[in-house]
Amino acid sequence: MFLIESTHYSLERGSLAIIENRNPITVKEAISKIMKKVDKIQIEIIPLSEAAGRVLAEPVLAIHDVPPFNRSIYDGYAVRSVDTTGAASHSPIAFTVIDRIAAGDVSTALLGKNKAVRIMTGAELPKESDAVVMLEETVSSEDSFTIRKSFTQLENVSLKGEDAKKGDVIIEKGSHITPGVIAVLATFGYTHVKVAKRPVVGLLVTGSELLDVSTPLKPGKIRNSNGPMVTAQLKRLGVEPRWLGVLDDDIESCYLSVKQAAKDCDAVITTGGVSVGDFDYLPAVFERMGAEVLFNKVKMRPGSVTTVAHTDNGLLFGLSGNPSSSFVGFELFVRPALLAMIGSNKPYLPYNKAVLQEDLQANSFTQFIRAIYESSPTGVIVYPAGFNKSNSVTSIARGNSFIVLPGGTEGYKKGEIVDVLLLGLDEGGENWFIHE
Amino acid sequence: MFLIESTHYSLERGSLAIIENRNPITVKEAISKIMKKVDKIQIEIIPLSEAAGRVLAEPVLAIHDVPPFNRSIYDGYAVRSVDTTGAASHSPIAFTVIDRIAAGDVSTALLGKNKAVRIMTGAELPKESDAVVMLEETVSSEDSFTIRKSFTQLENVSLKGEDAKKGDVIIEKGSHITPGVIAVLATFGYTHVKVAKRPVVGLLVTGSELLDVSTPLKPGKIRNSNGPMVTAQLKRLGVEPRWLGVLDDDIESCYLSVKQAAKDCDAVITTGGVSVGDFDYLPAVFERMGAEVLFNKVKMRPGSVTTVAHTDNGLLFGLSGNPSSSFVGFELFVRPALLAMIGSNKPYLPYNKAVLQEDLQANSFTQFIRAIYESSPTGVIVYPAGFNKSNSVTSIARGNSFIVLPGGTEGYKKGEIVDVLLLGLDEGGENWFIHE
Secondary structure, three states, rough: OOOOOOOOOOHHHHHHHHHHHOOOOOOOHHHHHHHHHOOOEEEEEEEEEHOOOOOEEEEEEOOEEEEOEEEEEEEEEOOOHHHHHOOOOOOOOOOOOEEEEEOOOOOOOOOOEEEEEEOOOOEEOOOOOOEEHHHHHHHOOOOEEEEEOOOOOOEEEEEEOOOEEEEEEEEOOOHHHHHHHHHHHOOOOOOOOEEOOOOOOOEEEOOOOOOOOOOOOOOOOEEOHHHHHHHHHOOOOOOOOOEEEEEOHHHHHHHHHHHHHHHHOOEEEEOOOOOOOOOOOOOHHHHHHHEEEOOOOOOOOOOOEEEEEEEEEEEEEEEEEHHHHHHHHHHHHHHHHHHHHOOOOEEEEEEEEEEEEOOOOOOOEEEEEEEEEEEEOEEEEEEOOOOOOOOOHHHHHOEOOOOOEEOOOEOOOOOOOOEEEEEOOOOEOOOOOOOO | OOOOOOOOOOOHHHHHHHHOOOOOOOOHHHHHHHHHOOOOOOOEEEEEHHOOOOOOOEEEEHHHHHHOOEEEEEOOEOOOOOHHOOOOOOEOOEEEEEEOOOOOOOOOOOOOOEEEEEOOOOOOOOOOOOOOHHHHHEEOOOEEEEEOOOOOOOOOOOOOOOOOOOEEEEEEEOOOOOHHHHHHHHHOOEEEEEEEEEOEEEEEOOOOOOOOOOOOOOOOOOEOOOHHHHHHHHHOOOOOEEEEEEEEEHHHHHHHHHHHHHHHOOOOOOOOOOOOOOOHHHHHHHHHHHHHHEEEEOOOOOOOOOOOEEEOEEEEEEHHHHOHHHHHHHHHHHHHOOOOHHHHHHHHEEEEEEOOOOOOOOOOEEEEEEEEEEEEEEEEEEEEEOOOOOOOOOOHHHOOOOEEOOOOOOOOOOOOEEEEEEEEOOEEEEEOOOOO
């Protein structure tokens, strides 16, 4: 079981060299290095019905005023406000109904003195009218009604262009297409939308200890949870990964797979093989590919050995193989890169503060503690989702956020306010707010 | 254009009767009435690869301990801690490496005094060993190394079962299947998962004024934005709606469509036709169907005329036709009902507090102001997303949250803390925290 030294890569010496060369950088620096290397993905035009969840590659302009005409806010009667002057409980004013319009219809009736047109919510006001009397404010009979108060000009009227003027930028390029954006696109008749293509992301996991999910456990082995997990993390961003399989800890097959994936994909994610062990080949693979290593050590727990490299074809994310490390590495590094690739202008994890519910010890590195962030009657609270070690799989399952605990501090006490990063939201922050 | 009075339903009288009968209730009461009528959807068993985003219909139990064996946290050497006693800078202790194991392999080597086994992160500790010496803490040559500090029992060892014990409930029934839950399911070999079926939701929009998205505008007409918008809101919950089309304001076709939809679907959503206008047929349709109207007026803006009814087949959501009313009505009422239907134990919109960035006026009803909720270096801030009227479509496009402004208050000033409901998150709150 001893190593054969005949490969061109001396593992023992290689590992030691890597240990010596690893200069940890802050998470902020690491993210910044990645973001500088992001290339934008090509644009495509898709039907509106498929656009939800994508990112706008063009601003949405108001093609016309919204509303496109003066419209009634309520069901009632369109009148000339001047005719209502002086109406009061003791001196009601009577109106005759000369026409009725539903939403979508227009009335060409000409309003004379004390004439009214029955109008529905959303309908266009007849030319001469400038106010709407709510149905509830009248005493009505078949073709007439009385009012007991006066109405001001434009009362209960939604003015042409008050929501948006023709030519206004309604939604900026780089926005996520939420249901509300869909509503605006529909309003302006956008049957098709320009969006960034979905990135092609290759995913492979390394580790001779990994069994398929359907395989019974064997001594020393564990099931591959990173593959399905990262797949789900990618899906949450709308990306269906190109699954490249589980690789044994073998430098040759690693090299060939990663090299091919880098050619075929916009980004490649690997898990495992980035540590300093004898079977951690990824650093050597990246080197052999001629990839530029952006960093191979980050001042963070878990995931300090996360290694990110870059070739002309795109980014290579070497996530650490422990489930929590892999999970955190994805959310901190892969997520913003992919979102920036598709042009999102809010690619960073959403940031908040919350009240800590238990004492937490600090570490020399910044900790990203998988946590439960929860509404309470007094605001948001946050507490660790469980066992806080890099190989904990239960904590990532229960958590919906990370508590960020800066390195080298005294730790935090229950009741203190801590920084929190939220998971599971499409759109995040415009900036990275964590300072280390 | 006057109404023909020969239909069996006298509209003018009908409308007046409805006005008189509408007793507004609070949002909290309205939600509570709906939630009492929710029937759980049937269960299905799906492959793990399709489970992301669904809701667990069974708890996830630890099928075995996690980790399943004592494993090394680091790359290094497995030793007997007793052999390290007394090691120090001035008196290093030397060890001989008698075997090497990679993750996934096991070593059967028997450790004698000052013997060690080279071990990788994640690998099972050899029987006799009880500590791991980190590679970085050694001075190594080919088959031996020295240490300059002692190691305690179980140092750098991840203990069998420390993350989870066999039989533990790891994830509760009713949890949303996040990427972290996927990791746990994979860890325990769940190739298939029990989840609630996706509900069948019928969607139809009413309004003679509505044009299809692809149609040029005509006088008095607007494009149907509610159909695409509510479709996207449903998709955000993982539900592909059954699209039943745009209906003219005609009681007969409304009745037939809604009646059929109620039979075929677990829930039916309509937009428009719930107000008090002559063409607002939905209340009459619900009555004719023999549906129990849970409420037809809510103390909220926008969307006060939202009407929810119930038949033996399921819930009928009559959302108001204005885009903002429809949007808010969906998030407040439809969303929790659908999530409860599929068994989610966190069906309510996530609640938070944030610092208001501009003055806001109160109304007699509780306002749900479409707002932008944003990270800032000092925590989260919130401000209105734009024009705050029920027919505003731009505000729903820009917003990612609702500011909740209780009715009958003085209003709020810039800098004050306000209640916020967050949009776009799968999993919400266990409770509804807004009190009115």
